[in-house]
Amino acid sequence: MSTQPKLAVWKFASCDGCQLSLLDCEDEILAVSDAVQIANFAEATRHVEPGPYDLSLVEGSITTPHDAERIREVRAQSRHLITIGACATAGGIQALRNYRDVSEMASVVYASPQYIDTLATSTPVSDHVKVDFELRGCPINKHQLLEVILAFLHRRKPVVSSESVCVECKLRGNICVMTAHGTPCLGPVTHAGCGAICPAYNRGCYGCFGPKETPNTAALAAQWKTLGASSGEILRAFRSFNGYADAFREESLKHE
Template identity: 65%
Template sequence: MARRRKPKLAVWKFASCDGCQLTLLDCEDELLALAGEIEIAYFLEASRAIVRGPYDISLVEGSISTPEQVEQIRKIRRQTRFLVTIGACATAGGIQALRNFADVRGFLDLVYARPEYIKTLEKSLPASAYVPVDFELRGCPIGKGPLLELLSAFLNGRRPSIPNHSVCIECKRRGIVCVMVAQGTPCLGPVTQAGCGALCPAYRRGCYGCFGPMETPNPTSLGNWLLARGMASPDLVRLFRTFNAYAPAFKEAGERYAEAADVDRSS
């Protein structure tokens, strides 16, 4: 029987650090085998050879932050059967979405030597703000395991098995002592999506939420608990506003406590 045509993979970069696409090259033991199953048709970080679309699967890294990128993501969507965002930037706007909270007036005060040379949008947004996205891989950066699971599921025509419960569950499964209970260390584990293997608690630090909010989180409950134990509101705002600051649940929590901090200051 004739072998089926290898599916075509494309890897795209928007505003990002390159770390999530590097994860593909970090699959040192699997990379060559993977290249045997899938045609790596467009992956500029690795190859100058370019195979034209359409593509069966596109991995999209980075947030959309310039007018050209808006056009580009739309074009990629048109050429792609299965579009997956990889990482916090493509999924939630990334660390650079911190600019989204700045007062728009502030943008008049650009202090480049020659600001007219720079093109940028006011907000750094996820791909899903502009096009439909078929699947999201979380993390800052994504993990090798989930990436391989995604590709293997895609090749086998099944749904990827990626957890959407909290880091807390992973932590308990690994038998790690709770850093909040034992050390009093603030931890976003109760509201953050699993996938990292409870890495930070395993190293005795609090989770800082790099996989973004879990499904139906309760950040208010966690926030109030932390406030009741002496955390200052500005610190709480910063806790929610890092690599997934513009993910809806963290964005709302950050805004709520930012208002509270303003009330504190004015009273």
């Protein structure tokens, strides 16, 4: 029997993009599979080892009564549980339902809505069970995912900073799109991790990694107005992939 830590990857309501980040670790995936036993990862292999698992990576949000039960089962058989991506950490883009009447939307979309058994909300995993670490991003950054797995293997704190995207812009040598171009950007309130991709291509940050530590969303929204953004634009900017994360949700509500 293997003495390697057992890794499981679980999917809830999500697009699978974050799990793909693990498969996308092409150069490192063999080393990962040497370091851990991939015991349950449906996207990679149909072979499933029974639990318990040393490390569970959970993708996706909780949107059905069945999933609300299933996440408790996952937690029960996982020594460590790490959520990956905006869905699992903040409810994802599907949390837009939290601002609407789900049964009304279901009646518009589905011919037979009575077959739809869904919760009124899409919520992060941490609303349901204890989470040991949340890795942000839509999608997550594969280097950060490797870092989190490594930190877990070596029993150390992951080097994942919750500072602003601005710091990443400056480290990368990007010109600030907000001050030099007048482009509204969510970077000053957004959690680092992507490497400041959008500003590197002269676009404002879309907030894919959700709120940074102590985000001052009100001050940023006021500056967006100065730059000519409408309330509707501000609302939609804050209410996207991480629109149900506390700071972004609260700011978006002010612009309804």
